[in-house]
Amino acid sequence: MDSVHNVGSLSYVSQPVSIREFLESWQSALADEPIVLKRLPKTNVKQIAGIMNVSRSTVQELDTVCGIDTLKCPGQVKVRDDATSTIPDDTELVTLRLRKSELEKRANSKTYTHRLYATFRNHRSVMRTRVPGDKLIPMTVRDVVISVQIYRPFVGEQSCKYKPLVLDQELRVLGQQKLTDLRDAITCVADIALPVEMSVNPDMPVNTRCKDIYPSGFFYINGTFFNDLRHPEAKDLSSVIRTWGATRPNQIGEMREAAMEDTQFLDLSLRVGLPYLYVHQGDCEHLIVFTDIRMMNIEDSSDVSKYPIVSSNVSKKRTVCIVCLLYNARWVTYDDCLCSQSPAFFCDACFRELHYDSSGTKLGPFTAYRFYDKNAVLP
Template sequence: MLTVDDELVMQDVSNGPVRHSGRLTNWYAGSFQDGIIPEGAAHKLMTLEEQAHELHLRETVRDYARLRYRLLKYFSTVRMVIGEDNSPEPTRYEKDDYNECIRDIVLNVRVQRPYHKKTHMKKACNRFPTHSQELLLLGSQKLTELRDALICINDLAVNQDISADPQLYQMSHLPNNSMEFPSGFFYINGVFYNDDRHPQAKIYSEGIVKWAQRHSEIGELKSKSMHETTFLDLELRLGYPYVFLHQGNCEHIIIFTDVRLHHQDDVQDPARYPLLRGQASKLSVKCCICSLHLANWIVKDEPRLPIPNAHVCDRCLKSFCYNSRGVKIHNIRVYPFIDEFMTQQKKSVESSKYTLNRQEKES
């Protein structure tokens, strides 16, 4: 370690004072003594002034650690840790066929939840949406691979009443919105990258481009194919918000937060990218009847339930809304409920199973 004159003295964190605040202990403990501020320095240097204010809050505000933790940038991110070395994905294997490092770049992209602009309210309250996923991509990959890796609850929804015979095994065979409405585009630097792989896909950008041609102040807008463009073809700005639109009006803000060269500690199999590096910490929806099991169905028009759209589990649905012969008691409608958090967890588990199967075949 390099040192200079009059540098702060190193301290052992384990010997420092332990401050309990809920589930967090010594969350702001550092390797240096940050509580020593020279006299009068707080009025000359802005960083020391902010540091003095931070130390004052630590000593005076009760449960300050928990309150401060909620303001951190990535406090709501759940890292997809699988390996014992705290890596987001298993990187090395005993018999690795990929001995040479991939000559490529790795992009870190954060996908926000759908953005809904509230134009009907008098006071502006359009806060920036929270993030949903954090992915690692290769620069040589096409934009369609990012589009297929995005998980949105509007894509997974099934708009079909199956109250006649609701069975859990049917949910994987029913066509969801992503199958019926496969259209979508990325809007990056004045260019619409449309997803035209499906023959029934609509080109959403056609109407926007025609509208922009009648307004010269907007400038020229172009359209390109999503499956013919890689990330290396783009001129991206880190931290700048771009737009992904699908399902007609479901808008997601995507932000590229980091770019670096691929190194030997990264996942060496290019087929496993995009990698799910993190997701938002979101509580799953429980059954409104038993409050024990996770919800599997959305029940509408049930007069005995206190809300018009009730989330219920499969057991409560069969015992409360149907009789012993499997006939519904009232004229209700039943729709499958897809839990977004559980879907992301399932996708991560499938990725880990792929790794285990590959290791078994090699051994």
């Protein structure tokens, strides 16, 4: 499949990285490192003296000569400072001179600023997932942390070729976790939708969600379909694709199948940056990208049960009712005789006012479903 996509020519895709190999090579490389478990706000003289094999007084002297205080200078930005701190005039640094003109440019042009911030939107910020209670683990037994980006699905029949790629969720998983852990952490409104047409009786009590009826799903990673077959009713959604692929072995290459619940991330060999696929609910197709593979750091939570950690949830513009343009949409109608567009979105009050008479009888033909706005219903 790599040859179909011409993966080698893409600047944002790495060579395949075997995660188990990555972990083992780092563990062996860090084996000689002194196990530093205690981090104190001030220099730990005793510890450093032990590692450097010098006397404590030498370390104390080094601390006064080379300590962090020697770097400080008046006027520097502090951690909790207002980020837009002023730029001093009397400086010889070229960076600051250019920075000043850059800020002026932003102040003068709204378009430029808007474009600039749009590019920052998907970039991560520094993040501490560690909480004070978490215990410290030595370097040699630490796990791999993998950052995963989930993109918004391409819906229905519409041409997805020219639609922009929109980030939906960012997660961090551990190497020892199963692929199913990632699957359970991915939130999508297609899973919680109600699979019933409700135009006859909008108050009909429905307890089953789409996820309960259609629990199947798969990841497609490096030529392998990882099917989620935990549920007894789950089907192998990939079988159609595999039979199709078998007829074109030269173009597509081999297509394998594996169980999602049996596979750890450590068993995978990933290309960092290459979009893979997650399919659920039959045709809800999300692209997933593994953006980073790294060893666990001191800022990461060492509590395995917390993973997968959602590192960012990109917010989406909410869908509003087309009548009042005020409240969130709760209903979606198709082929609505009372409305010129299909699909049309309504809030609860407007929907009932428009489509039903006082006795609750349907006025004209239309089909109606419950609508779930991702921002309103999912965390």
